[in-house]
Amino acid sequence: MWNYLLRRILIAIPSLMGISLVLFIVLALAPGDPFSELTTNPNVPPEVAASLRAKFGLDDPILVRYWRWLLAMIHGDWGFSFASRVNVDQLILQRLPATLFVVGASQLLALAIAIPVGVIAASRPYSLFDQVANTFAFVGFSLPTFFTGLVLILVFSVQLDWLPFVFRSDIAATGWRWYWENVRQAIMPVSVLALFQASSMTRFVRSAVLDVIRLDYVTTARAKGLGEGVVIRKHVVRNALIPVVTLVALQMPAVFGGAIVTEQIFRVPGIGSLLITAILANDTPVVMSVTFVFACLVVLSNLIADILYGWLDPRIKFN
Secondary structure, eight states: OHHHHHHHHHHHHHHHHHHHHHHHHHHHHSSOOTTHHHHHOTTSOHHHHHHHHHHTTTTSOHHHHHHHHHHHHHTTOOOBOTTTOSBHHHHHHHHHHHHHHHHHHHHHHHHHHHHHHHHHHHHSTTSHHHHHHHHHHHHHHHSOHHHHHHHHIIIIIIISOOSOSSOOSOOOOOTHHHHHHHHHHHHHHHHHHHHHHHHHHHHHHHHHHHHHHTSHHHHHHHHTTOOHHHIIIIIIIHHHHHHHHHHHHHTHHHHHHHHHHHHHHHTOOSHHHHHHHHHHTTOHHHHHHHHHHHHHHHHHHHHHHHHHHHHHOTTOOOO
16 A cells, blocks of 8 residues: 555656646746836836846746756745745645635535435436436536626625625634634635536436446345345445546546636635736746646545545555
């Protein structure tokens, strides 16, 4: 098990280095200059702007700058934000918990909806429940997250005034009241992401269960006199979840992409909104670090998926 994890981590390191190199080159070649305001400001002498560019190495070759950035990252130095005037790692550590909370809660809610609905729909194919579930799945998958978010804001915030539509990190409350206010303000952003993910997962779970439920060992389990509920739970669902785990791992980039849009709509102080702000300000160190963090989270999710394969299917060995 531990040897398997070590091998997977060693494989992930070159992948992350390749991703970081591509990101760095793209950002270096992108238009925009973080010190463009200084060069156009008549009150700032040209030698000041030139000294700042030399200090941060913006005029060096791209590969030299990348190598300097990589060594700094290895030593824990993530750079300095040109716009916020603070270290990049401090900005990310401040914003990362909000993003992980919203994304993690939405994934758990999506799985809690998709697995039972997909299993019931597959065990009763072409029934009324199956048709209703498929209809809602198609509707939820067709609606973009920004549209769903605006609809929820209009209904639950503007019309009913039940939920806040701005996510606040400085709630003036203590004890259980603080937890309740955090739950209230997270309901809509989590629901928006969960609805989009649960829609595609429901269809995938239904298809996977339909494939497994026709296999011979399921028929043998029924012939032994086992109840239908036992057959579904112990012999169908566990094997049907293997491709679902693959889907969840492959959809993580889309989840984080949807989280960026959702954080903008609900003003969630996460790294998605930090990324948008940094792009608008040409804050290259922040953009580079945030996108690299997204890549690390995607690689980590795929590693967790590989571990879950062995738990779901005993035939898979960590060799």
